Amino acid sequence: MKFTLLLSALVSTASCALAADHWPQFRGPTGDGKSEAKGLPVQWSDTEKVKWKTPIHDKGWSSPVIWGDQIWLTTATSNGTELYVLMLDKNSGKIVRDVKLFDAQQPELWMRYNSYASPTPVIEAGRIYVTFGEAGTACLDTKTGVKLWERRDLKCNHYRGAGSSPILFNNLLILHFDGADDQFIVALDKQTGKDAWKVKRSTDYRDLDAAGKPKAEGDLRKAYGTPQIATLEGKPVLLSNGAKAHYGYDPLTGKELWQVEYQPFHSSGARPIFGHGLLFFAAGFSKGHFYAIRPPPASAWRAGNILDAAKESEPATGKPQLVWKLIKGVPETPSPVLHGEHLYLLDNNGFASAVEAKTGKVLWSERVLKAVYASPVFAEGRIYAADREGKCVVFAAAPEFKLLGESKLDGPIEASPAISGKALYLRTAKTLYRIEQ
Numbered sequence: 001m002k003f004t005l006l007l008s009a010l011v012s013t014a015s016c017a018l019a020a021d022h023w024p025q026f027r028g029p030t031g032d033g034k035s036e037a038k039g040l041p042v043q044w045s046d047t048e049k050v051k052w053k054t055p056i057h058d059k060g061w062s063s064p065v066i067w068g069d070q071i072w073l074t075t076a077t078s079n080g081t082e083l084y085v086l087m088l089d090k091n092s093g094k095i096v097r098d099v100k101l102f103d104a105q106q107p108e109l110w111m112r113y114n115s116y117a118s119p120t121p122v123i124e125a126g127r128i129y130v131t132f133g134e135a136g137t138a139c140l141d142t143k144t145g146v147k148l149w150e151r152r153d154l155k156c157n158h159y160r161g162a163g164s165s166p167i168l169f170n171n172l173l174i175l176h177f178d179g180a181d182d183q184f185i186v187a188l189d190k191q192t193g194k195d196a197w198k199v200k201r202s203t204d205y206r207d208l209d210a211a212g213k214p215k216a217e218g219d220l221r222k223a224y225g226t227p228q229i230a231t232l233e234g235k236p237v238l239l240s241n242g243a244k245a246h247y248g249y250d251p252l253t254g255k256e257l258w259q260v261e262y263q264p265f266h267s268s269g270a271r272p273i274f275g276h277g278l279l280f281f282a283a284g285f286s287k288g289h290f291y292a293i294r295p296p297p298a299s300a301w302r303a304g305n306i307l308d309a310a311k312e313s314e315p316a317t318g319k320p321q322l323v324w325k326l327i328k329g330v331p332e333t334p335s336p337v338l339h340g341e342h343l344y345l346l347d348n349n350g351f352a353s354a355v356e357a358k359t360g361k362v363l364w365s366e367r368v369l370k371a372v373y374a375s376p377v378f379a380e381g382r383i384y385a386a387d388r389e390g391k392c393v394v395f396a397a398a399p400e401f402k403l404l405g406e407s408k409l410d411g412p413i414e415a416s417p418a419i420s421g422k423a424l425y426l427r428t429a430k431t432l433y434r435i436e437q
Contacts, residue, residue, distance in 0.1 A: 023066040023418040023425075026120035026165040027375060031228050032273045033337050035379040039422040042382065042394040042405035044435050051423065051434040052093030056086065060117030061373075061414040062165075064425050064432060066090060067123045070142060073415075073427065074130060080106035080116030083132045085140065090420065093434060097145045102152070104135040113373065113388075113414065114161035120226075120416075122166050122173070129173050129190065133162025137175065139193060149193035157181040163224030163269060169236070169251045172196055178223035178242050185227075185240060187254060199254035202303065203245045206263060219285070220244070224269040224333070230279075233298040239279060241268040246281055248295060257301035260293055260320050262309045269333040270375070276357050278323060280343060282331050283309075290330045290345065292360060294321040324360030329353045335375040335416075337383060339397045344383050346376050352385070354399055364401045368393045375416040386413040390428060409433060 027033045041049050060075035071088040081104055087097040106116060121130045123142065131137040134157075138150040156179025164176035172187040183201040188194065207220050225241035229251060238251040243266040248257040265284025272281035279293045291309060300318035307320040329351050337344040342363070343355040350369030355362050369387035376385040378397060382404060386392045390409040396402040411428030418425040423436040 021068070021420055023420050024124060025065060025122040025167060026063055026226050027271055027335060027416065028377065028419065031167065031271065033335060033375060033377045035377065035419040037379045037419045037422060039437060040379050040419065040424055041435060041437050044407045046408070046410045049435050049437060051436055053431050053433045054088060054093040054095065055430055056427070056432055058084070059115045059429070061115045062117050063120040063416045064418045064427060065121050065123045066418055066420045066425070067125065067142065071425065072121055072123060072128050073432065074117040074121060074132070076116035076132070080104060080135065083117065083135060085121070085130050087145065088432065099145055101130065101138050101147070102132065102136040106135055109161045114163065116161065118161060118163050120165040122168055124168060129166055131166050131175060133158050134177070139190065151188065151193050154186060159218040159222050165226040167227055167229065169229050172251065174227060174238065174251065176223070176225065176227065176240070180218045180221050183221060183242060185249070185254065197254035199249070199256065201242050202256060202259065203242060203261070205244060220266050222267050224267065226271045228272050230274050232295055235298060239272045239274065241272060241281055243267060246272070246283070256303040258296055258305040258320050260291070260307045260309055262289060262291070265289060270331050271335040273336055273338050275338045278357065280336060280338065285332050288330045288332050290326040292323040292325070294323055296320050326355070326360060329365050333373045337376055337378045337397070339378055342399060344376065344397055346372055346385055348372055350387055352395065363399050366401050368395060368403065373414045377417045377419060379419055384417055384424065386417065386426065388412040388414060392426070
């Protein structure tokens, strides 16, 4: 059985696949943090190798997305009552559009590190799709900045704030809503914004009292993950992390195909990736695990086909199979990078690791940063990563550890980097930088 990448509609043409110019969604053209760009710098400062830096008002941890000469990103007031999307000229850094999309009354964030503008938009030719979770989702014309449609009726209690980014597949815009009170995925017709399908999570959270109310509010039922699309046996599959379980869905209908439970872990944030016939994903905060799972054959895809990863290492034929797992150096928020035979993991404490993808054998582990929430990216055999202190590191994507460069920018970095051409785009708390030789 073999996984191959199925690109969403926005990157379906050959010119966009791993394109050096477009960075259309969270983690880039193929959603796995990889770029074919060459000639990126390995070291810089707040003034050196900076083509431009542009102040960004208010607060947001969404990553920039890039299409042609346009860069888009979101921001919000610190209390979340005003929600904006900005468009910058890629060549000059000038802010061309600054559009307030929504006014909203929102609860105070329980997690001070999050923002009200953390989900990354997704862009394609002529349109950008922006979400702030339950506060609102909208589609804009990228030429005029005109809002084409909006949805304000998709509700859940994000508790510590929204974090899941939208993705495109064919004519669908797919969004996660994993809140403290309700957990579902919805696919919208990208032309109209109307529901194409909507499905509730099927997880038994095992935290309800006799009256059916949650025993503990919030984290045990919350997730922040962004889904991914793959093909398995020639069929598209939506790979989706929720609280306490990972799911495979039919992206055209929302039908559940399988489920991997990882009770009692929860609140996953990293985006899943796949390769070598295996699905790789992180599960949970504080005591999380990292799993390599072999999906079931297509003949066994059905709802209720559940692997309990905490108990089963050799499940019955037809179920998902646990191949290996890690419990140390596990990323809670940063997404992994798969290059060749190796996975590169960066945990929230700044430890980077190289792991054999097929076996789970750890080849090396080094502390390269401090507190990390941004996901690393890959280009030209290198991994680029950054932390909350504004420190950036570049190290070789290789079975032996080699640090290639260290840099520092002014302000914390929680947004994941973007790459276009020979430039790296880094967002700090107050500034967007274009870094290049």
